Amino acid sequence: MNITKIRSVCIIDDDPIFIYGTKRIMNEADFTDEILVYNDGQAAFDGLKAMAERGEELPSMIFLDINMPIMTGWEFLDEFIKIPNNNSENIIIYIISSSVDPRDIARIQQYKIVNNYILKPISIEDLHNILKSVGN
Numbered sequence: 001m002n003i004t005k006i007r008s009v010c011i012i013d014d015d016p017i018f019i020y021g022t023k024r025i026m027n028e029a030d031f032t033d034e035i036l037v038y039n040d041g042q043a044a045f046d047g048l049k050a051m052a053e054r055g056e057e058l059p060s061m062i063f064l065d066i067n068m069p070i071m072t073g074w075e076f077l078d079e080f081i082k083i084p085n086n087n088s089e090n091i092i093i094y095i096i097s098s099s100v101d102p103r104d105i106a107r108i109q110q111y112k113i114v115n116n117y118i119l120k121p122i123s124i125e126d127l128h129n130i131l132k133s134v135g136n
Contacts, residue, residue, distance in 0.1 A: 004135050008034035010059035012044040012076065013096065014068040022063065022122050029127040034059070041071030045079050052083050061130075062093045063122070066104060073097075077111050092134065094118050 009032045013019055016039075023035055036059055038044035048058055066073035073095060093113050097104065098120040108114050118126050 004131070005030060006032040006061045006131070006134065008032060008036065008057075008059040008061075010036040010038065010044065010048070010062045012038045012041060012062065012068070012073070013065040014039050015065070018065075018096075018120060025122060025124050025127060029124050029131075031127050031131065032061075040068045041073060041076030041079075043070075045071065045076055045083075048080065049083050058083075058091055060091060061134075062091060063096045063118075064093055066095060066097045066099060074107070077113070081111075081113060094130070096120055096122065 009026065011019055011022055013022075019037055019039075023037075026032055026035060036047075038047055041064075051058055064073045064076060071079075077093075091113065092115045093111075094115055095104075095108050095117045097117070100119070105117060108117050
């Protein structure tokens with residue numbers, strides 16, 4: 001199967017078990033060569049903003065948890081869309097959550113930058129589907 005890999009991925013989540021499992025599945029699926037991890041929205045915002053200010057390309061895909069301490073996924077999105085950078089229109093964001101609250105799902109639609117919503121935990125099938133959709 002000749003599917004393109006994602007150049008670099010950023011996982012923003014406060015659950016170390018989820019992060020560990022997701023990284024393992026990404027390696028198994030040959031999903032990406034580079035995984036950047038932040039444990040809360042504020043750290044992610046600060047780190048990505050610093051990358052943009054240095055003129056570096058931001059990760060091409062972000063997996064973002066909604067419910068985190070310090071800065072929630074929603075607060076991160078509100079701040080992230082204000083970062084001027086050279087590749088923000090090419091960044092694909094997936095909301096990753098264990099929430100099935102219809103209000104969360106409705107709120108996701110308000111963000112043009114958010115591609116989709118994936119229920120935790122991420123499966124290898126989820127990753128293959130993402131690669132297929134990006135490859136088209």
